[in-house]
Amino acid sequence: MAGVDNGGVSGRPIRVAVLLYDGFTALDAVGPYEVLCRVPYVSVTTVAKRAGRVRTDTGELALLAERSLDEMPRAEVVLVPGGGERGTTASMGDEAILGWLRRMHEKTVWTTSVCTGSLILGAAGLLRGLPATTFWAARPSLADVGAIDTPGRFIETGKIITAAGVSAGIDMGLHLAARLSDENTAKAMQLAVEYDPAPPYDTGSPDKAGPELRRLALKLLADAAT
Amino acid sequence: MAGVDNGGVSGRPIRVAVLLYDGFTALDAVGPYEVLCRVPYVSVTTVAKRAGRVRTDTGELALLAERSLDEMPRAEVVLVPGGGERGTTASMGDEAILGWLRRMHEKTVWTTSVCTGSLILGAAGLLRGLPATTFWAARPSLADVGAIDTPGRFIETGKIITAAGVSAGIDMGLHLAARLSDENTAKAMQLAVEYDPAPPYDTGSPDKAGPELRRLALKLLADAAT
Numbered sequence: 001m002a003g004v005d006n007g008g009v010s011g012r013p014i015r016v017a018v019l020l021y022d023g024f025t026a027l028d029a030v031g032p033y034e035v036l037c038r039v040p041y042v043s044v045t046t047v048a049k050r051a052g053r054v055r056t057d058t059g060e061l062a063l064l065a066e067r068s069l070d071e072m073p074r075a076e077v078v079l080v081p082g083g084g085e086r087g088t089t090a091s092m093g094d095e096a097i098l099g100w101l102r103r104m105h106e107k108t109v110w111t112t113s114v115c116t117g118s119l120i121l122g123a124a125g126l127l128r129g130l131p132a133t134t135f136w137a138a139r140p141s142l143a144d145v146g147a148i149d150t151p152g153r154f155i156e157t158g159k160i161i162t163a164a165g166v167s168a169g170i171d172m173g174l175h176l177a178a179r180l181s182d183e184n185t186a187k188a189m190q191l192a193v194e195y196d197p198a199p200p201y202d203t204g205s206p207d208k209a210g211p212e213l214r215r216l217a218l219k220l221l222a223d224a225a226t
Numbered sequence: 227m228a229g230v231d232n233g234g235v236s237g238r239p240i241r242v243a244v245l246l247y248d249g250f251t252a253l254d255a256v257g258p259y260e261v262l263c264r265v266p267y268v269s270v271t272t273v274a275k276r277a278g279r280v281r282t283d284t285g286e287l288a289l290l291a292e293r294s295l296d297e298m299p300r301a302e303v304v305l306v307p308g309g310g311e312r313g314t315t316a317s318m319g320d321e322a323i324l325g326w327l328r329r330m331h332e333k334t335v336w337t338t339s340v341c342t343g344s345l346i347l348g349a350a351g352l353l354r355g356l357p358a359t360t361f362w363a364a365r366p367s368l369a370d371v372g373a374i375d376t377p378g379r380f381i382e383t384g385k386i387i388t389a390a391g392v393s394a395g396i397d398m399g400l401h402l403a404a405r406l407s408d409e410n411t412a413k414a415m416q417l418a419v420e421y422d423p424a425p426p427y428d429t430g431s432p433d434k435a436g437p438e439l440r441r442l443a444l445k446l447l448a449d450a451a452t
Contacts, residue, residue, distance in 0.1 A: 038446045
């Protein structure tokens with residue numbers, strides 16, 4: 001492992017704290033988890049206000065948070081997944097979460113988000129005046145937290161990386177894997193998860209999808225929200 | 227929702243049972259989950275030998291199974307994720323799991339797998355003489371369970387769909403979403419998870435990666451296995 005090509009990570013192991021909160025989106029957390037957890041020296045831990053069961057945004061799936069926020073006072077990397085509107089909004093107003101993010105960010109090597117997780121970083125005051133991205137339908141909200149809405153699958157600015165919606169966390173995770181180790185390791189992890197995408201359709205961006213599918217996607221998201 | 231374009235699903239809701247077992251791979255289960263759980267009339271449930279905490283293949287992450295196998299005697303769709311070598315091999319010899327799969331398969335509309343989940347379907351005797359796929363490094367093992375190793379991101383044969391490794395479950399999930407509802411719903415779900423893949427590298431298949439990255443990927447998988 002190259003020790004000079006990792007964005008300044010010093011000391012081993014490299015701790016990645018994935019924040020879970022009531023109403024987060026499962027794939028936002030699990031996508032980056034899967035490509036980071038096997039990178040040498042990286043150890044990924046799930047954290048939440050309380051350790052234990054955390055419900056996702058559909059209510060049908062739950063993940064276990066291994067530690068409470070208090071039990072994770074320091075990590076080299078913090079990752080904040082997005083969530084449904086209810087979960088994201090609640091976290092944006094939750095001082096326990098926002099205070100933890102501010103304290104962690106003071107010492108992280110990388111502070112990262114997927115989807116509407118960037119709005120939570122923004123609510124903590126971490127994106128003021130910075131370029132960032134989020135879930136396509138939430139991009140107008142970036143201005144509300146002082147961030148500069150910027151197109152891209154993921155946006156790196158200083159030590160902050162924000163990814164676009166849900167599955168973009170996999171792409172950002174590979175980028176981060178390279179930052180935390182080296183390009184060959186990241187490339188090998190792409191193969192380890194056989195990430196050679198071949199979706200049966202080509203409707204993954206709002207432009208490609210068009211207005212009718214945009215309306216339907218927002219309706220499906222709203223109807224399934226808990 | 228078109229009632230005629232869903233592969234024969236009758237009755238509402240459409241129950242999808244995602245099998246979890248000690249040592250499964252998180253993204254294998256969560257990728258398809260995320261694109262299926264918001265499809266109208268679809269309800270996704272996680273099942274395991276015992277309800278409650280189920281460890282993934284890295285040991286760092288756990289998901290909660292909502293029901294035991296006995297509590298889920300029937301579903302329109304069964305989905306079997308892959309896992310590390312230990313977890314997959316254990317499930318392939320676990321009569322409680324294999325018996326459940328055989329009983330479920332008698333009445334499913336779709337029986338599906340991601341990654342080495344196809345080897346578990348095969349161990350249950352469900353793939354004899356049928357074309358199937360699996361994780362790239364496990365493809366030689368398909369013959370051991372009587373399946374015909376077939377290249378493809380996912381392979382549909384009768385009511386069985388097997389996907390390639392880990393992230394291929396997202397592509398299969400979109401295909402299945404169309405089968406369970408209609409193409410527009412599947413296309414809208416692709417947008418809902420902003421699945422417009424842009425990995426920073428192009429090493430997601432064994433051919434594209436080449437022999438050196440293949441060796442490194444297998445080493446990373448072996449080193450992280452629990």
